[in-house]
Amino acid sequence: MLAADPHHHVGAHPLCPGPPPHVLRRENVAQFGTSELFKAWLVVWEALGYTPVIASVNAAHFKVEGIPPLPQSRDRVVWCFLRNDIAEANGLPDLRPTCDAMCPTCGPVEGVQHWKKNPSFPVGEYGRPGGKGDYYYVCPNSRCGAHVEPVTRGIGEALDLSVRGEPFGLGYFKGKQRVTRTPYSPTAREQVAAGLEKFGGKPFIVTRRNNVKVKSLDQPIGTLTAQGGGHHYLACPTSSPSRRYTRRPARPRTKAPRPSTATTPRCPAAPGRLHVPAPPHRADLQPLAALAGGPGPAMDRHLQRHKYPGARQGTG
Template sequence: MYTSGHLFSGGWGDGRGFMNAGFAPRFGANHNPAAVATARANVPGIYVREAPIQTIDMRTLPSVDVLAGSPICREATPAGGNAKARVQEEFDVGDGKTAKPSRWEQTRMTAWEPIRYADVHGPLAYVGENVPGFFTNNPRMFDAWLRVWDALGPHGYHPTIACVNSAHISVQTPEGVLGPVPQYRDRLVWVMVRKDLNAVPDLRPRPEVICPSCGPVKGIQHWPGIKRGRRIGAYLRRMPASGRPSAAKQSYYYVCPTPRCHLRVEPVMRGIGSVLDLGVRGHRFGDGRQDRNEFEAYSPAARAQVEKGHRLFGGEPFIVTRRNHGRPTPLDEPIGTVTAQGGAHHYLARPAASMDVDECEYRPLKKVENARTQGFPGHHVFAGGESGQKLLVGDAVPVTVATWTAQKTLRILPA
């Protein structure tokens, strides 16, 4: 049995995925005490290290066959790119005084920590993932990072890179099929394979699709806006306003693989309704925000979304997404990305018979619902308090994506 090591963030999603694929996790390291406790709770006896990964002497960690770890794109740029950067605001001005209070919160390791580990231990492969912006925000730095991997150690590492969306990935495990999770989550995934293995994994996603002409087939990615260079970007969920797919730069969609067909096709996906507990009741929208000590009405933008959902879905329950350009969506569609805020952007709205907006039942998705949206099984344990667990869920690698990547890696390892 091959071993894995995890320089992880979140709730042990990558560890769960590697276990699904048949790996034996040997260690986990993280700065977050709740994340470390989560790894220990799900893998009794595993070696853990609670410390900022940047400070760990990699010689003190066990050697493993495959290293897994997902670095942050840039510590001062939160996911999504729209929130305020987490820059350090506290400076030592002498005599024990500081200039400003600090709001710095470390989120995960940098991209150089896996290189430090590989330089010491030389694992057969390194597996990681991030948002597509890990490349698109600074292509020159990304290419420089790959050149370091190419030159590392006595053999060097060969990269295989792909873009996937968690709503499209399903995997077969000994326990059965893990279907796509009901969450649109665009990821850039990679596997760095030691060159002396003379093999690379096939990371081309081939989701189940139903072509109107050819029936059930396996879709293939099509990148209309990229003629040459790296094909890295997000899934094109809707056609651009121009009506021309080529207007969508750095985006892909799926087409039928049948020669002379190649129609655009949509992957078979799961709706968020499949993981919701509809027995959990909400509160009246008119009663305002429930996280305030005094009454505070929901914002006009939130109200507008609820009103729009009433018009669109005719009294059926729907999801309101309070983020970016969120829109009300039906329960038979996946939701948008569950973030480190633990899904605080997603609300379940259940219209009253009167269709009065103030009487609409409204609540945020629960932690267990978001965990299912990330592909965690019911027996997975999350350590820490409620707010900390929400962060673990949102920061985790989707279990299906981790399982898929680990399985692809396992197939090219020596027998």
């Protein structure tokens, strides 16, 4: 549904004849609800004879009957527009979400949302007290009301770790032709090396969005966008390199090498490749789409760009 044409969906347009529907339910990114035009958009729906009910949820916390929370942190604003006569006859639904949480005082509870500002307009993103975000969860007991952390699922539950990726040290293919590999930036190399040390050789998630970040498989993954999840990659450390990816000896050069202006040390065994000192582990990187049943080749092509920087001496 396009926000610009709500009348298409309520029978107020000649291309959509018939009585207006009883209920309309939709969702969108949280930024849509916090935009300046959102409240004006709601006024249009009220003029068309509907009563709006709004809520904000995160997929990592939200649960319904028979469906547990997803191992993905994904903030969304959801709404339900009831035709006025239906709302008067049946009342308005309660869309306020709860989550499984552990209170330090009361034990397991159903956490309720606490909004930092304007609780009468519950639109925004999940956060923590004193940090970013518009709401967090508290204990429902009136005598307690302490801040509680939602119980979440790790992305590791949805991945097949037996699927092999490619060494990060080989770089990634640049361009649609997939002919020339390009080394990863020093920032990406440093963060992935830090992930190897932080998680002690266990697989972890690499997120390349804004700043490079690493995350445990015991945590929910960040939002998978409409681009196909191309910001998230699975790094699988291995104790030794695969024979399949062993670099061949460099061919002798017939022409004098061009002078290099790069400040990064070059690898003597492979001119033009970035040299990375030998780390304690090597790592493979596997597209999450292939592991978690993603939307297909478009996602795979984008995800396969990440390979691990920690190659042996002289392998890139």
